[in-house]
Amino acid sequence: MSRIDLHLHTTHSDGSFSAAEVVRLAHQAKVTTLAITDHDIVSGIPEAIATGAELGIEIIPGVEISSRVGENELHILGYFLNWQDQELSQRLATLRESRHSRNPQIIDRLRALGLDVTYDEVKALAGTDAVGRPHIARLLMEKHYVTSAKDAFDRYLANGRPAYVARELPPPADAIAWIKAAGGVAVLAHPTWATSAGEELEPLLVTLKAAGLGGIEVHYSTHTKRQTTKYLGLAKRLDLLITGGSDFHGITKPDIEVGIGRGGLKVSEKLLEPLKKAATRT
Ligand SMILES: [Zn+2]
Ligand SMILES: [Zn+2]
Secondary structure, three states: OOEEEEEEEEOOOOOOHHHHHHHHHHHHOEEEEEEOOEEEEOOOOOHHHHHHHHHHEEEEEEEEEEEEEEEEEEEEEEEEOOOOHHHHHHHHHHHHHHHHHHHHHHHHHHHHOOOOOOOOHHHHHOOOOOOOHHHHHHHHHOOOOOOOOHHHHHHHOOOOOOOOOOOOOOHHHHHHHHHHHOOEEEEEOOHOOOOOOOOOOOHHHHHHOOOOOOEEEEEEEOOOHHHHHHHHHHHHHHEEEEEEEEEEEOOOOOOOOOOOOOOOOOOEEEHHHHHHHHHHHH
């Protein structure tokens, strides 16, 4: 049985490897099909498709759209999208703008805390339109204010920490509708993030399914066996498709590898066919 990976980031968002490099890493990891799912951007897809064609790897056009319900950020993955869809591009561009207004505010807070960082430095380091907190974390690492990306989040950038700024995000129903309008199938990413402590996931999934959600990311790098079993059960009960991926970012998440996550991830190619069918139905 060959291995697939349906959740990967490149330098087009907050990953540290180019789309071509990610595809090459996947090839080395014996991954036969992969999805590029950058945050709120689809510009890495053509490069991935070109390298995939050279190496004989199938590339699924994807995206990971940020949305919010109350305090929780919900990430909605889109698969088999028409990534050249103009309307989708425009919606994603608008969404990225909300990061542009948030990131300078984070930098202002860091400066108020006495750290010598500027937004120009973050933009230069990122080299992409989709600047995110991992880029700020990297700058803090380079300037030796923190020892790792995790340290940057724990001390400054995570929700509840002194440089945290919430950003305006669409409701998940919008993200789902945008993906479907571009011919894709929408999937809830890393479901452990989707609810607050003690809150049940099932009612949220029921609401999202009514809005057009097609699947749930059951297999994920940091899931325990218990979590995977729980999400499998929910997928079966609610008739949602099952997906899986590493959420590879490169150096900002150094313990996660393409295709295998922390070593135990194994996503079956059998998941592909139903996903493809669901996308062509929309
Ligand atoms: Zn995510
Ligand atoms: Zn991701």
